[in-house]
Amino acid sequence: MAAPLPAGPGSVPDDWWRSAAIYQVYVRSFADADGDGTGDLAGVRSKLPYLAELGVDALWFTPWYLSPLADGGYDVADYRTIDPAFGTLGEAEKLIAEAGELGIRTIVDIVPNHVSDQHVWFKEALEAGPGSPERELFHFRPGRGENGELPPNDWPSQFAGETWTRVADGEWYLHLFAPEQPDLNWSHPEVRREHEDVLRFWFERGVAGVRIDSAALLAKADGLPDFVEGRDPHPYIDQDELHDIYRSWRRVADEYGGVFVGEVWLPDSERFARYLRPDELHTAFNLNFLTCPWDAGLLRRTIEETLEEHAPVGAPATWVLANHDVTRTVTRYGREESGFDFAVKTYGTPTDLALGTRRARAAALLSLALPGSVYLYQGEELGLPEAEIPLDRIEDPMHFRSGGSDPGRDGCRVPLPWTARPPAAEPWLPQPEGWAGYAAELQAADPTSMLNLYRTALQLRRGGAGFGDGPMRWLPAAPGVLAFSRPGGLVCVVNLAGESAELPGHRTVLLSSGPLDGAGHLPQDTAVWLRT
Template sequence: MPDSDWWRSAVIYQVYVRSFADADGDGTGDLAGVRAKLPYLAQLGVDALWFNPWYASPMADGGYDVADYRAIHPSFGTLAEAEKLIEEAAGHGIRTIVDIVPNHVSEAHPWFRAALAEGPGGPSRDLFHFRPGRGEHGELAPNDWQSEFGGPAWTRLPDGEWYLHLFAPEQPDLNWAHPAVRTEHEEILRFWFERGVAGVRIDSAALPAKDPALPDFTPGQDPHPYLDRDELHDIYRSWRAVADRYGAVFVGEVWLPDSERFARYLRPDELHTAFNFAFLSCPWEPERLRAAIRDTLAEHAPVGAPATWVLCNHDITRTVTRYGRAETGFDFAAKRFGTPTDPALGTRRARAAALLSLALPGATYLYQGEELGLPEAEIPREHIEDPMHARSGGVDPGRDGCRVPLPWTADAPHAGFSTGEPWLPQPPGWAAHAADLQDGDPASMLTLYRTALALRRATPGLGDGPLEWLESPEEVLAFRRPGGVLCLVNLGAGPVPVPEGTELLLASGALGADGALPSDTAVWLREPAAA
């Protein structure tokens, strides 16, 4: 595969900087901490790092409220350090992907500050969605849209006007019908591509365009007033023209139920890849997983784009915890405090899921700490920072449970993350998951991931390419990759035999004494060469 097509088979590691590693002891992860761990990431075997927003931000939503795209958040470091990190990572053979959030900016962004200062009718207000209210005195919101975080999507200012925010009030939505918004974002792309960034992850990629009339939302209406509007495709074609000049790539956060609409974002002149939310949110059930894989590959085939496979990210309940629950799928509405989980069961399934995802065609995303088998942490209410918690009236625990700072060294303060008090508390027993304890342990999750990634890179047939389903019992996922590599995953209650004459490459857990594949276990096998 040409080097320019690296993204089609890449293993991309997601770095949530605030919780990765802290070099200066202030309790917040930083770029110097990431730089110090580059040898660890190189040994793990990843091809690229995707960084959640590292820009200047008031942190009302974990950095997704960006105040300045050309500056690094002071807690993380400086622009010069970011440039050094990009260069040093490249020296380890690791590319860098940054996050761009086109739907909104921070209320601290200069544009929004100018809009507030100018008042109604000011030209800067045209960069956003300001409207008078409804009702006799404008006391009602301009329409009935609801925030993704719960509650109304509108906030009223003292001057009487309302502004739109599909997320938190601190995140005003941009007006993408304004040419200055488009020009600014293309300049931001060039700014980072000039600094050696290899790709961009586009947050909430299906949301930026809005119906200019801002009508009320009627379920089922077509077109939707703010989701997946046709105007978006012209925007992304313009972005693609910018990226192509630098050989850079895009991955879009596109969560759509309509497979035909989803595939439009992956046409050859638009985005290169998009996140696969159907797989990420799928329950640990054979028929559902089989369907999610089949549907994903079918969606991508017409446009020639590679699929992406994701088990967890900074928004989703960690895999070990999710797979240990009675409901193994993921739905934001189902997140609740105190949900029972079986960590041993969840870990066994997470190990199997790791081999499953890494054997599928396309690229794989790995969220920091997944390689350590970290569970979801239940954060004490007084320490929760995620706005989803507050906006839900305290019902939803929010997303901070998957953002707890990583454990690096078991016998060091705060498990080696920092010499200072971490910004989020690490739960009791966190040090038992530390990387130094797992290093060299043949049974550890870290060893499994290192071994799987090395095999994946060295084995022709894994990565992008065709997949052939094999006949198997209903509870077993079984498929062949080019070169005679087989992957079997047993989701049933009892052991199942493996094909005779095959060579065992890797197993997520111990096989039975008779060589059978136990429940919730996956294997990679190689068929004997044809005579």
Template sequence: MSTTPDSWWRSAVIYQVYIRSFADADGDGTGDLAGLRSRLPYLADLGIDAIWITPWYPSPLADGGYDVADYRDIHPAYGTIDQARQSIAEAHALGLRVILDIVPNHTSDQHTWFKEALAAGPGSPERDRYVFRDGKGEDGSEPPNDWHAAFGGPTWTRTADGQWYLHLFAPEQPDLNWDNPEVRAEFESILRFWFDLGVDGFRIDVAHGMAKDPALPDLGLPEFSVIAHEDRPNHPHWDRDGVHDIFRGWRAIADSYPDPRVFVAEAHVRPGRLARYLRPDELHTAFNFDFLKCPLQADELRTVIDRSITDLAAVGAPATWVLSNHDETRHVTRYGRAHTGVTAPLRDHTQPCDLDLGTRRARAAALLMLALPGGAYIYQGEELGLPEVEDLPDDVLQDPTWERSGHTARGRDGCRVPLPWSGDTPPFGFGPPGSTPWLPQPENWKSYTAEANQADPASMLHLYRDALRLRRTAPALSGEDFRWLDSPDGTLLFERGHGLLCAVNLSHRPMALPEAHDLLLASGPLDQDGLLPPDTTVWLRTA
């Protein structure tokens, strides 16, 4: 299927901006809109199609902004609504679309609605916007059920009047009741508010969690199993059929605009279920967590790629590909370990890491990802080759997982450390000289700055720029044609369009390349015999 202006999202490369850690213009240690605007030319030069901005709304930041206090304003540390308008306009002028995060499963406990719910008392219309229940036991002192929160501990917190409220994440993030028509109407209004300001789409946080079984049955699972057991059939709060009616209403709103807006689902669901979210009258695309979490092994990658393309093609949707995001260990670090997949992202890693190996594999994985049909996501800093910061001091950790787990899971702060842009010492151009970023940057990040990358023709940044330029200009990469070709065990070989090949060697032996070809791009040098070394990917044009 060819891409038209209205279907740009089918093959878009979207860059995730974790705004708190992207660029700090005023020196308060926190990224902001002025900093983002100053770096928009860098993003346009990288060759991406759109930016996805993590929540920029007013928030107490109990969960990095995913606890929203006001969905129609900007956090004061980031800027103002006028600056948001200006950011959107400047991005558009550079040819970049803008996607925002929307957090519809829960609000902040500082949201006006939740304050009203606490004040109004049991049985009130205000409480019906959320999920309040009486407790178990003679005095109601036991939680309504045994569910456990994603960040540790129970999913229930008791209020002063004795009732309990549900929070699948932190206590500061009370879950909304999506059976309430007022909740549905409010979020449809929020969508229109931002669409009218020029936003091109939304990434939907916890899209698979908005509908709950009204019976709230026990799960009978141990703590910290909430994420691992998302694949349980008929789960009482994950991937329930009720979410699809919500999204059909949202799609009608998006399609009502002359330049149709788009939706991206964050939906952790069982294999085969994701396509249900991407039917023609629902959402447009979804993150491919199977690909992100897959070990860097040829047979497992091929299975995930095949399943992703085939399942989504059945509903006319493109696959998407992603290697890192703000919730997972950066893939340079993952790939430097014996086990290269994602297992328990919120737990400590005790395996040793070979960053040279991880970087070599990350370069190979980037060319694999960007050669596949469909869309792709780049997490800020991966184009610089940034590793996970796994030795942050305990006293700077801010992820709620750290406290909720009793200091047994360090959480996600290690992938959220502010970006290094220039210079030899912190803050590396993230903020003005002398400013202190909200999370400390390692001293050795001077070799990872955008400035250092720019000066090295063999850097990760140049690899990404070259790949994105070819992806944009090579006709074979513009469509959705994709064919596997025979290749040795431990390797992948596929053709895009007519005559563009991607060869990936994940074995322990050099790989012979097809004869009569031109080398377009390589993640690393070929060996002296012209063979493809292990942990290397090339793009070829056949003669």
């Protein structure tokens, strides 16, 4: 067992985050201790031995705060209170401490762009009326048109639907997401002060880091001008003002030895890298890798571009195959279009799960061998597919705001199957028929299971030379094959070609995502780690 991790002011920071394997916990769907159909903190605490055996270095918790759950907890009503459905602040503090005793750090999720419409600030703003100081914390505006009946501008939503909602006194308020998520005004000093206090609140409770939701959206252009396609700068994405905000946050984090990971969706690599300068964020999610199709040329280009854009600022790359917002890897890789794009999600897309599983196993070894840190979404280690949720059980606002055309994100949020027995209570999202076969207890006893592939890979990654942050070098390989070396003689080969591939010279096979063929060659859609 690892010694307890340091926490709090004066802690000695280290660079654990440059090479860490970080496991994403969606509390509502992870483990249900009290049998009410909803996951909770007690359930997470009961599974800490499982997570330690899996071999992860940190847990990232999606929002566990008080929330009406209009958007899965990303509509926060109070950052200092745990939602009663999940437990109490005291339980969260115990969880942070108990995980630390097992050598597992904790990362919490902060949602700075908006709050819940049930947050005390927004309630006070509604009551105070036009022109009040309370409304200055948000973006309230009079409407356009003869009687103010038109929205103040034409900004597109991050979800489908409108970005402005009119209140009873005639003013409109901005929400880039759902109406239940009013955007904060980051030009207001009180908004900045409050979030820095929230950061300190959680760092003082022992968290090691913070994931920043929608990190490039906080600041808005002066005057909230209309959106014009192709015009730079965008009126609410990647405003220069953001960098002052994150420099201020970084000073807070440095007091505690804490780290940041930002959700930054930007196509411009130079603009992206600015967020990772030494006095801003430590890391950012690699969303291009996440959405890349299963194609050797595209994957190689994405890997190269990722490393190139991080190099000038000395930041480590991050690698992630799935999260709580995207179609699960097994399903995505089993489709003709194996990338991910919110705009093309539809019901009933044909999927070859056997193919998708084979590719997902290979992708696991690929991502775990690349330089930097890696994120693993809960259930990926079980090879769970995307679930199709009955229409009367869907909760995701993306579905409703699309008029029902988008299946939403609930399909990757179904509670995990821990045992082959039916759950004691109906889960908040239904588990599809046949999910008992994915149960963690069954996979633990099967040496060929996805769970044991991840366990073995993560153990090798934690203790073996050449893994984590550091250099890599591409090796000569046949078309459709990715091959690269890492320090210490580590070689990773991934075969995306239509036929078996010859392996480079090696001393030993550390691990393969599937069996080699009779001639010792690497079959299609298979990956292997070698030591040369």
